[in-house]
Amino acid sequence: MVTKNRLEVKNLQAFYGDSHVLHGVDLEIAEGEIVTIIGRNGVGKTTTLRAIMGILSNRRGSIKIAGQETIAARPEQIARIGVGYVPEERGIFASLSVADNLILPPIVAEGGMTIAEIYDLFPNLEERTASAGTRLSGGEQQMLAIARVLRTGASLLLLDEPTEGLAPTIVQRIGQAIDSMKRKGRTVLLIEQNIRFAMRVADRHYVMESGRIVDMIPRAQVAAKMQELQHYLGV
């Protein structure tokens, strides 16, 4: 292969206590690609991101980030390689203001967005800088969670259902944020239930079922495979 892989996951197994959740996940994402994982609730999408991030430490197999093996690494080390994580629950700190939430994560690489660029992308946040993080609306919290990792210069971004439960105008704004990541050459792994949104932003889609990747659909085939996709999602 000529393209460099930003992320390479091979035979990833993960466990919550006694329960075996991931049964050998394989996926690859090239530098600068936007890729989604789609699938029904409970198939292991969030677990995959948590395992890549090292938050779920009970994991086996291989995870290479920019060629570096991280299966045994701790989350703070993985973040320092240049991985930015936006959890499903958004993880806005209640004890910090919006501005403090934004500058909490340390810069891990050059080329991150400046605060001014972030406020250009998400003007709502600028108006709320002094508010406590949890006083924001759901949409604003999601923007803040995304903005937080855009600042750090992380080159691989893991986004867990960023559009879940949000109004269409906010979904659109998050789409713009992902477009701007793409323009900056960031690599994005995105969990998404909203097919239309996924189709609009992503280059490829991995389909997940019971702890495994069962299919991969490139953008060009999405229209032709729409029925299969809907079946996978249980729509």
Next chain:
Amino acid sequence: MSRDEFLGQLLVGLINGSFYALLSLGLSIIFGLLGIVNVAQGAFYMAGAFFSWMMLQWLGIGYWPALILAPLAVAAFGVVLEKTMIFRVYGPDHMPGLLLTLGLLMAIQGMFVYIFGANARPYPVPAELRGGWDLDFVFLPKYRVWTVFASVTVCFTTWFIIEKTSLGRTLRAANENPVLTRSFGINVPALITMGFALGVALAGFAGVLAAPLYTVSPLMGVDLIIIVFAVVVVGGLGSIFGAIITSLGLGVIEGFAKVFYPQGSNMVIFIVMIIVLLIKPAGLFGSEK
């Protein structure tokens, strides 16, 4: 009651309150970051006093350097205990940590009694702070005024660091959501060790301040920690500002009880604790979790 007596007790109250503040502040920081109710805090206070006594007796190091060096030695001692034992009992259940640190309190105290005996050892007031200021209406012993000044300064500096600086921002984030904080590239385990060191260093600092006032004895920590726990229950664990204010307030209340009803002065803090527990179980500044 004469005015002198009144002001004298006010000062005594503030001094006691200062010690409560330094110890309860350390307890709050440690509880906030580690979820450990650190009963051994009393032992670190005693160790602070003893380290400054040892420095003076054995190495000829005086009060002022000891004010810095003894808390650092206490912090180092604390880090060793955290790295070898205390980290094993982190978790949502506070009971193992409480029991472990209670055991540590007793073991450390026993070790000092074994080596030094239970007798109190005097520690001289530094030359600069002997005597007092006679302000016509009241006589202020310099060392006592210094004690209040030093501890209030240290407490508010600590509060400032935690509430207003980037280090404090990171500490608060690690306290609220350690997993996510780690996933931003912040070394939370190191931060926790540092928070523990800071918390016990505050107790060590209180120990150095206390040495010239109360003499140095292996049992000095146990007596204090029981009261400090009552103070912490009244204030509510976890609020830095609440810990400081409650400590000074209860110190003063205790001081006045000595004037108005001396027989009750030893229990007044505990009576306040019982009332607060009945009315606001999370403490005056605590939040229900």
